Amino acid sequence: MNDDLLSLEEFLPYRLNRLADAVSRDFSRLYRDRFGLTRPEWRLLATLGQYGTMTATAIGQHSAMHKTKVSRAVTALEERRWLRRAPHATDRRVEHLTLTKAGEDAYRELVPLAREFETRILEQMRPAEKGAIISGLAALERAMLQQRDQD
Amino acid sequence: MNDDLLSLEEFLPYRLNRLADAVSRDFSRLYRDRFGLTRPEWRLLATLGQYGTMTATAIGQHSAMHKTKVSRAVTALEERRWLRRAPHATDRRVEHLTLTKAGEDAYRELVPLAREFETRILEQMRPAEKGAIISGLAALERAMLQQRDQD
DNA sequence: CCGAATTTGTTACATCGGTAACAATTGAAT
DNA sequence: ATTCAATTGTTACCGATGTAACAAATTCGG
Numbered sequence: 001m002n003d004d005l006l007s008l009e010e011f012l013p014y015r016l017n018r019l020a021d022a023v024s025r026d027f028s029r030l031y032r033d034r035f036g037l038t039r040p041e042w043r044l045l046a047t048l049g050q051y052g053t054m055t056a057t058a059i060g061q062h063s064a065m066h067k068t069k070v071s072r073a074v075t076a077l078e079e080r081r082w083l084r085r086a087p088h089a090t091d092r093r094v095e096h097l098t099l100t101k102a103g104e105d106a107y108r109e110l111v112p113l114a115r116e117f118e119t120r121i122l123e124q125m126r127p128a129e130k131g132a133i134i135s136g137l138a139a140l141e142r143a144m145l146q147q148r149d150q151d
Numbered sequence: 152m153n154d155d156l157l158s159l160e161e162f163l164p165y166r167l168n169r170l171a172d173a174v175s176r177d178f179s180r181l182y183r184d185r186f187g188l189t190r191p192e193w194r195l196l197a198t199l200g201q202y203g204t205m206t207a208t209a210i211g212q213h214s215a216m217h218k219t220k221v222s223r224a225v226t227a228l229e230e231r232r233w234l235r236r237a238p239h240a241t242d243r244r245v246e247h248l249t250l251t252k253a254g255e256d257a258y259r260e261l262v263p264l265a266r267e268f269e270t271r272i273l274e275q276m277r278p279a280e281k282g283a284i285i286s287g288l289a290a291l292e293r294a295m296l297q298q299r300d301q302d
Numbered sequence: 303c304c305g306a307a308t309t310t311g312t313t314a315c316a317t318c319g320g321t322a323a324c325a326a327t328t329g330a331a332t
Numbered sequence: 333a334t335t336c337a338a339t340t341g342t343t344a345c346c347g348a349t350g351t352a353a354c355a356a357a358t359t360c361g362g
Binding site: 004005006007008011012013014015016017018019020021022023024026027043046047049050063064108111114115117118120121122124125126129130131132133134135136137139140141142143144146147 | 155156157158159162163164165166167168169170171172173174175177178194197198200201214215259262265266268269271272273275276277280281282283284285286287288290291292293294295297298
């Protein structure tokens with residue numbers, strides 16, 4: 001192997017991006033075709049569906065979305081009447097976001113589709129391989145956190 | 152665990168995207184700070200650096216970039232005098248793209264930085280974890296290919 | 303050969319996304 | 333209390349990106 005060349009096929013950032021791109025593109029068809037959702041809107045829906053009421057800032061931190069993305073997705077889902085804003089008891093800058101009935105219905109319809117999508121991919125892999133990707137991603141998540149803490 | 156809820160933290164597309172995003176954002180500082188390159192431009196440079204002469208279509212297929220991204224990156228690197236276009240012997244639609252001396256110099260400067268970046272992440276992980284992420288990604292790459300072949 | 307279909311690469315258009323500026327509010331310092 | 337800093341969320345602006353339309357060239361079917 002040549003030290004002057006970088007093998008992109010073995011280069012971690014490149015592999016991650018390629019995979020995330022391909023998986024995301026396939027998966028987006030589910031929420032795009034059925035509901036016309038964008039990716040930030042799906043993420044907002046999935047986060048509120050899982051956690052119930054949250055503030056915009058908390059959603060951004062938890063789902064790794066920029067606050068402008070969150071803000072725009074909130075506006076979009078609010079216009080669909082899929083979520084409602086409620087004032088914070090003491091801090092008037094903050095709004096609590098909660099899914100409406102219609103939002104919950106959409107969430108409940110999408111969750112099994114998301115599960116099936118993931119299953120379809122994983123069942124192409126052998127058990128040891130599934131274990132490798134699942135624990136490997138966990139290890140990488142930890143490594144990235146440590147990385148960030150050092151700087 | 153609740154069957155009605157989707158745990159985003161364990162959901163493969165979400166984890167992949169979060170990681171790819173974080174890794175890419177960190178890594179982009181290397182080529183952005185040093186050379187003001189965009190991600191498509193870095194990918195073009197890295198692909199031509201590794202493989203020598205290629206056509207735009209081949210680059211797009213190999214590096215999973217949309218042809219408009221390739222086209223724009225080619226224009227950008229050409230204006231920097233980092234690559235040159237040469238006509239194809241028999242097909243006048245096609246152009247062969249090759250790095251110039253200046254392009255190769257930049258590539259040679261970036262390769263070790265890319266290697267160090269990857270090493271810094273991987274050395275936060277134990278050997279077994281490194282093996283897990285590397286073989287897990289390979290298995291997932293295969294699974295995605297099989298997936299695509301079935302449709 | 304000849305016209306239709308395909309391929310290669312560029313460009314116009316619309317959309318998306320991040321940076322930065324901003325208003326409103328709250329917290330901290332003194 | 334009063335001023336300054338920090339936080340929350342929105343918006344204007346600009347750059348990036350994909351879709352679709354396109355021109356030029358080639359290939360294919362008959």
